[in-house]
Amino acid sequence: MTAIPQGRTRRAALVSAVCALVVGLGAGCSEDPDAGTNGVGKLPAAQIQAKTKTAAGSVDAVKLSGSVVTSGRTYKLDMRLKDEGGTGSVTSDGVSFHLLRVGEQLYLKADAAFWKHEDGKSGSDTAAADKLDGKYVKVPTGDPSYKKFSVFTDKDLLLDGLLTLHGSVKTDGHHEQSGTRTIRITGDGGDGGTLDVSLEGEPYPLRLVRGGGAGALTFSSWGKDFALDEPAKGETVDYGKQLPTS
Template sequence: MRVARVLVPLAVAGMVLAGCGDRTAGGATWSAPSAPAGNGVADLTADEILAKATAALDKAGSFQIKGQAREDGTTMSVDLKVQGKDLVGTIDMGSSTIQTLLVGGQPYFKADEAFWKENGGPQGAGLAQLVGDRWVKVSPKDEDFANVFKLGDPDEILKPDGKVSKGASTSIDAGPVITLIDKSDQSKLYVATTGEPYPLLTEDPDKQGKLVFSGFGDSFPEIKKPDAQDVIDFSKL
C-alpha cells in the first residue's frame, strides 16, 4: 500500500513513452454523512477487512483518488477519477505534468511542453510543437503504458507489498476507521467502520505520501472520448 508504489509507474511510463518517440492530500477534508451504525469490519481479521474494502471500492463503480508521494527527492501528485473501467487523471511531477485518459479501453495521454523537452531527447522541442495541446493515442497493447491504467483497478490500488496486520480503531477527517498496516514498510490503510467499508486514506510511515479516496458513486462527465481533431496517434510520432 506504499503510496510511491502507486504513483511512480505513472511517471516512469510517461518517460518511456517520451523516449520512444489543491494537489497536496495531507490537509484534504470532506464532509462525512451523518454517522450510521458500525459496519462490523473492525471485528474482522486484517485480510478480511482488506477484502471488504476492495469489494466496496469495486461496488461503488466510481471514485476519486487524490494525493502525493515523494520518491528520490521528487514530489509527485495525482488527481485521478475512475468510473467503471474508464478514468481520467492528472499527474504532476514537479517540473512537468501529464494527463491520462482511458475511455472504452482506449488509452490516451497529454503532456505539457516541459515534459516533452525534458524527456523527448534532441527531438523534445519538436515533439512539443508537433503534439501541442492534443491527446496522444496509445495502443491498448502498449505494455509501457499499461501500468498507468491499473490505477483504476481496486485490486491493484489496494494491493499490499507484504503481509497486512490489523491496527487500532481511530478517527480521521472522513470519520471512524480501522487501521491496516503493511508490514513490509509500515504504510497504513484506513478503512471506514461505518457505512460502506470504503478505503478512505493510505499513508506512508513518514506521512510524506498520502492518497485520499472520495467521490464514491459520483459521476464524472469529463471522462469522455476526445474529438478526433484533438488526437494524434502515437505511432505517427
C-alpha cells in the same frame, strides 16, 4: 418555568469538559467506540481488510489523489476512475500531464515542455513538441508508455495492487478521515502500510499510506459517476507507432 439548580449546571458543565478532554485523547465518552457505526471496527484486521477490498470492488467509480512511488519515481495522482476507464492528472519530476482512457484507447495530453523532456531534445528542435502541445495524443497499445501509464487509469488493477497490506495485519485504533470515523489497520505495525477504513456506511477505504515510503493516497466519491468521453478530433493527434521516451 422551573429554575435549574446552579449546582446541577456546574456538574453538567464539568461532565461536558471531562467528555471533551477524553474525546481529545482519543477514547471517546461512549463505552463502545463502534456504537452507531457499520460494525467493521469490531472485526479482526484480516476481515476488515477483506471487507474493504470487497466494498471497493463493488462500486463503479472512485476518486483518488496523492502519491505513488514506483520504479524509483514518484507520481502525484489526481484521478477519477471507473470500470470503463479513467481521467485525471499525473505529475512526475516536476512535469505534469493529463491521462484519459476510454475503453482500450489511452490518450495523453501535455504541454510542449513535457514532450521536450520525454524526447530529450534541445531547445532548437521543438517542431514535434510544439505540434503535440496541448493536444490529446493517442498512445499505441504496443508502446511501452501504454503499459506504464494505463495502470493509473485502471480502477480494478490499481486498487487490487494498492489495497494490500504486507506482513502481519492488525488493527490500530479508531481515527477520523475528513470528518468520517475510521478504523485503521496496519501491516507489520505500519512498515507494511496502513489503511483507514470507513466506519460510516459502506466500509470503503479512505486513506492508504504505503509501506516503505512508497506514497500515500486518499479515496473519495465512491460510486459517484462522471462523464468519460473521447476527445474531439480537433483535439487529438496521432503520433504514430511509438511515443518518444525519456
